[in-house]
Amino acid sequence: DTAVSQTPKYLVTQMGNDKSIKCEQNLGHDTMYWYKQDSKKFLKIMFSYNNKELIINETVPNRFSPKSPDKAHLNLHINSLELGDSAVYFCASSQLRGALTDTQYFGPGTRLTVL
Amino acid sequence: AQSVTQLGSHVSVSEGALVLLRCNYSSSVPPYLFWYVQYPNQGLQLLLKYTSAATLVKGINGFEAEFKKSETSFHLTKPSAHMSDAAEYFCAVYTGTASKLTFGTGTRLQVTL
Numbered sequence: 443d444t445a446v447s448q449t450p451k452y453l454v455t456q457m458g459n460d461k462s463i464k465c466e467q468n469l470g471h472d473t474m475y476w477y478k479q480d481s482k483k484f485l486k487i488m489f490s491y492n493n494k495e496l497i498i499n500e501t502v503p504n505r506f507s508p509k510s511p512d513k514a515h516l517n518l519h520i521n522s523l524e525l526g527d528s529a530v531y532f533c534a535s536s537q538l539r540g541a542l543t544d545t546q547y548f549g550p551g552t553r554l555t556v557l
Numbered sequence: 558a559q560s561v562t563q564l565g566s567h568v569s570v571s572e573g574a575l576v577l578l579r580c581n582y583s584s585s586v587p588p589y590l591f592w593y594v595q596y597p598n599q600g601l602q603l604l605l606k607y608t609s610a611a612t613l614v615k616g617i618n619g620f621e622a623e624f625k626k627s628e629t630s631f632h633l634t635k636p637s638a639h640m641s642d643a644a645e646y647f648c649a650v651y652t653g654t655a656s657k658l659t660f661g662t663g664t665r666l667q668v669t670l
Contacts, residue, residue, distance in 0.1 A: 446600065482662065483645060483662060483663040484660070484662055484663075485647065485660040485663075486660070487657050487658060498657065500657070532600055532601070534600070534601075545603045545606070546601075546658075547600075548600030548601040548602070550598070550599055550600050551598075551599075551600055
């Protein structure tokens, strides 16, 4: 019974393509997040949604667009992929609205490689 | 601005030895501090967190960390390492002024026989 799941696990694509990563949580949490972990393991928050409402939007290129069809899902769409987008993308969820002190539960990650 | 610094990107200990992973933070206001663990090919899992209650925080898997304001540190320790502790460990800080969780660059713990 996976708490936070992501698909796909691996994604290899060419520069300029558009791709999506899906995330689902079955914990009943209200808040979901997207993080990017680069090749040096540096982890940085990108977005946060609470019950389908965007509450954190860090400085990321507008080629990245999160979409939350319902509070259990938060997808990440990336347009015009660039080499620098290669990273591991983690989805996470927490129970409380915007409370980053609350325990976050992470998915297994999606390793994106842009060729 | 808030930040965390993890000293040592790679730490190697023998099985049964003390584990000490160092984390120093920078924050102009009282912080909340976290340690997360990442096992190979998995997401992060919370080990423990400090939220201004007791300065010595006990977490899962026998880990604990002590908040020392005078040293701006939140080092992670475990008395006796086990092979299953081999993983990447991340320290993170949250302050309300920044409204985001800032992670350190991680420390890879290797446990040898």
